[in-house]
Structures are given as C-alpha cells and as structure tokens.
Amino acid sequence: MCGIFGAVNTPLDAARCLLALQHRGPDSNGVQCLDVGGASVVLGHTRLAILDLSPAGHQPIASQDKRWCVSYNGEIYNHLELRKHLDVSFRGHSDTETLVEYLAAYGIGPTVQAVNGMFAFAAVDQYERKLYLVRDPFGIKPVYYTLTEGFAFASEIRALAVAASFRPAIDLDALQCYLTLRFVPSPRTLWHGIYRLPAGHVLSVDLQTGQHALSRYVEPTTTRFTGDIQEAVETYHDLLSRAINRQLLSDVPVGVLLSGGVDSALIAALAKEQGHALPCYTVGYHPNHPESEIPSAAETARVLGLPFIPVTITPEDIMASLDSVTMSLEEPIVSTGALAMWHLVQRARQDVTVALTGQGSDEPWGGYTRYQNEMLRRLIPIPVLLHALRPARRVWQRMPEFVDRALRSLPIRERLQRFEEAYALFTTSERQTLTGRSDDGQALQDIAYWADWNGGVVREPVEDMMRVDARTCLPDDWLLYGDKVSMAFSLETRVPILDVDVVCFIESLPRPYRVGLAKRKVVHKMMAKRLLPPAIVNRRKQGFPTPFVSWSRGPLRKRVTELLLEELPRDGLVQRDAIERLLRDHFHCSRDVGRQIYALFTLANWRRQFAV
Secondary structure: OEEEEEEEOOOOOHHHHHHHOHHHOEOEEEEEEEEEOOEEEEEEEEEOOOOOOOHHHOOOEEOOOOOEEEEEEEEEOOHHHHHOOOOOOOOOOOHHHHHHHHHHHHOHHHHHHHOOEEEEEEEEEOOOOEEEEEEOOOOOOOOEEEOOOOEEEEOOHHHHHHHOOOOOOEOHHHHHHHHHHOOOOOOOOOEOOOEEOOOOEEEEEEOOOOOEEEEEOOOOOOOOOOOOHHHHHHHHHHHHHHHHHHHOOOOOOEEEEOOOOHHHHHHHHHHHHOOOOOOEEEEEOOOOOOOOOHHHHHHHHHHHOOOEEEEEOOHHHHHHHHHHHHHHHOOOOOOOHHHHHHHHHHHHOOOOOEEEOOOOOHHHHOOOHHHHHHHHHHHOOHHHHHHHHHHHHOOHHHOOHHHHHHHHHOOOOOHHHHHHHHHOOOOHHHHHHHHOOOOOOOHHHHHHHHHOOOOOOOOOHHHHHHHHHHHOHHHHHHHHHHHHHHHOOOOEEEOHHHOHHHHHHHHHOOHHHHEEOOEEOHHHHHHHOOOOOHHHHOOOOOOOOOOHHHHHOOOOHHHHHHHHHHHOOHHHOOOHHHHHHHHHHHHOOOOOOHHHHHHHHHHHHHHHHHOO
C-alpha cells in the first residue's frame, strides 16, 4: 500500500507532498518529472513494501518501452495470472511492474477490465499525451483531485493541499447532502473544489488541452445464476476461498481484524482451511458495555484455534485520540467505528503489516435492516401498511432511530425517494431548522446514478438499494475510514469479500439466495456453517459500534456540548437553537438522536481541526 500524488501544469513542492504522505509509504519514495508535449507533469510516490521488497518495486515506474509512467497505490491480486499474457522479461515480482507492462501491451481500457484488486493509480501515456486517474471497482482505495488551477491529485487531501493552492471552505450543497445521507457520495466532498474519484471510474486528462472527462468503466452484472441453492453455496465457497488465497499473497506478516460477527470469522476460518493460522486482533470496551465484541471474538478465535490479541479502550482513550483520528480521516465520517479502529490497527501494526477484514459483506448480501423494510413493503399492500403505521406514529418520539426512518420511508411509492428517506439522517424539516435549507444537496441524483445502472435487467427494488449502497456508502464511508485509519499506521487492510469475481457472483444470484423477509445473507451464512458453529454464524449483528451515545451523556458530555455550540454556529453554518434542541432531546432521552448528535459532533471537530 502506498501514497500517490501528482500535478499537471501546477507548481508543486514535491518534498512537502512526500512528507505529507510518508505514513502511507515509509519504506521508500520517488518523484518523476515529465515533459509531455510541452505539458509539465509530476508523479510522486511513497511506498509501503508488501510484494517484492527489493528496489524493483520502486515507483514511479516506467514501462520498458518508455511509453507509460505509473504511480500506483494498492494490490492487484491476479497480477501473476496477468503476467502470463505478457511477453516481457520482468525485473522483479511486484504487481506494480505487472500493471505498467500490461498498460504498455493493452492500453487503459483492457487493463482496468482485467485487473482484480484494490487500487488508485495515475498513468501517463506519453504517446497519446494523456493522464489517467483510476479507482478500483469498489473504491477500496481513495484518490482526490482538484481542477482549480491546472490539475492535481493525491491519495489524501493533506498532500493535495500542498500540491495545489486552495483556501479551505465548505461546499454548502455537499453539506446538505451530508445531513441527508450522513456522507457525501463521490465525486463531491465537503471540501469546496476538492473531488473524490468515484469507485469504478477513470478520469482522463488531455495534457495538451487540459480538458478532462470522467467515465464509469465498471459494468453491472447482467447474468443470473441458474443453479440450486446448494450449488450456489458450493460455488461461493470456491470463489471466496480463491479470493482469500490471492489476498494472502504477501512478503510481510499478515493478520485478521476479528469482530464478534460472522464475516471476519469466516475470513479467518477460510484462511485456516488453507493452512494459515493468522493472529486475530479485536477492539472492545469494559465488559459491562454491551457494544464490546471482545468476548464473542475471543470465543471465535478459541474455536478456530487462532492467536487472539484483544485491545480494550476507555472514554479517555477515545478523547485522547479524537483529534488525531479527525486529522487522519480528513472528512467527517459518521461511523463511530473509526474511533475504535484507530486503537485496533495501532496494536495490530506492532506485529503485522497486512490485515484481512470482513468488511463489504452487508451491502451485496443484504445485511442491513433497511433491506428487511424494503422486503416488508413488497409483501404488504400499501393501504394495509399505512393503516398499520398510524398507531405507531402516536409513539413516534420514543422509537429507535432506525425504526423512525423505516416508518417515514415505507409509505413512499416512488422508489428513489423512498431509498433517500430510508437513509435520511435528518428529515427535510430538520435540515430546514439546522441550516435554513430543506433541500437534499442533490442526494437524490447521487442515488439515481447507481440505482438506474442495471444493464437493462429488471430487478427488485431491494436489489437496486443494495447496489446503491455497495457503490456509495460502502466506498465513501465504511471503506474510506478503513483506509485512512489503517494507513495512518502504515497497515494495509484487505477485504476479500469485495473480490471482483466474488461480488459479480453474489450479484448474479436470485434475490432469495441473498436476502428475504427475516433472512439475511442467506447463502453466505449457509456456507459459513460449513466451517463455523451455528452459535457464531447466527450471532446478532453489532456493526462495529462504540458506546458514544452513552458516553456522550456521561464522561464526554461537556466536550460534546462545547464543541457543538462553539464550532457549528460559527459564521451561521448551523443554527444554535436547533443544536440546543437536539442536545436537550439527547440528554433527556426523549428522542433517539444519538446518531445525529455524532454526525454534528464529527462535523464540528472536523471544522475546528481544519479551520474550514
């Protein structure tokens, strides 16, 4: 794993860029300056050596024919298979060398279709005089860019701030989107003028004219699996096993980030099945906290016979690391798991350089409650549903937040608007109260972009919702914080369930093989029962939580209150009286608004740390 940066016709302090990304690549670094038809192009790189620790993996790297030059971040798991299609005498065994030579042989289009991995890379074609910026199909690796003055890009915003002059400012439309969805889908960010390349996209820059074009290179799954459910289980076992085998490829030590749930337990079990007894790392809290996953994870490790290393954290630990986490994330992230993961990867990095995780299962396999709500709506006629909801609305204020969202969304007939309401962090009226604007900041268009991406195949609405989630909140929320936090400690995290072949298979399955009413991750769990006891497979989903809600009413109350009331109302960004009402509801437990409080809390801390 590495850090990349570069610029076209833009002044750049390469030394400062290298320093800004040193944590992503502490093993070596390099800068390449090119004159391409009169255009000044700079490519930079900081390296975390995983495959081929020798100088043969040094970057930026040029193809042997000198046409292509690449700065690359990630891992291409099928690179040894790709080498079989190349008539080249390789200098080493790094996947970077495979990538640049595959580009030289086949060009950008066939290359992005052939590679299977996680990556963000910049490739300069010196013959066609173009620069390509590419992000992997599921956005596991982020990359940002700006078009304000010339063109510049980087793995993290901190290096982009060095590479291009800009004044920190909030994009107010993106803020409305954040308040609606809890994140900002790519290509936008909350930073005005800074963009995040969407998952599965290529940005091409003409080095002669400066014109740029953003295009989606991933294709929707259009085939349907026709076998019975037992054949599906068998095929899934084979595909996921092969994916894990590919992702175990490493010249440095590998471990597992083990939660209390089935997903990471299955990854650990399949690795063990292939002869790899990987050490397991788990984060948790005092035993009295129901959110702690240490007891469940310890039992999983015991059953599998794997080394187990627990990390216990306190409110004081969270607050001591809060500013560091915020600076590393660079964007407000509403998932409280980032706070816990900081301490988990810090400990894991003492022993390993690569860690497998169970991330990425809930979206393609249908693990979230909102998918159950969508299934319920399909089975119950709307008039009956509306009649059933009326009594529930009389106790609306006392309901859990996820039930609140479900009751608001279920009666909506229009598919995309219903999806948006099912995601909505703040309602239309709450956004009006907070910012004076009731609009969604173009969130509906972001949803439509992926919901309508179906290749002409008619699917059920719940399948559309799962596809939206896998291409928006997964890359631009869950995976984003996973990358930023792990790379802060130079730890590479891998997500085998998001192997391209695996997800293509999952999305080809009939919907009942994936999710049904009161059934989640159907084939996934059936396969898991081959390797794990039912007690582990059927554990209640926890979602990597932290006890922020309870702590914010206790030891963190003063910090939360001061930050929200001091930082957000500054310059009229958010109305103070609206924040005060939310805090009263939260502290008096009159309404479940803990998730909203954390969203504003992380927004406020981000604003303070980055002076935006």
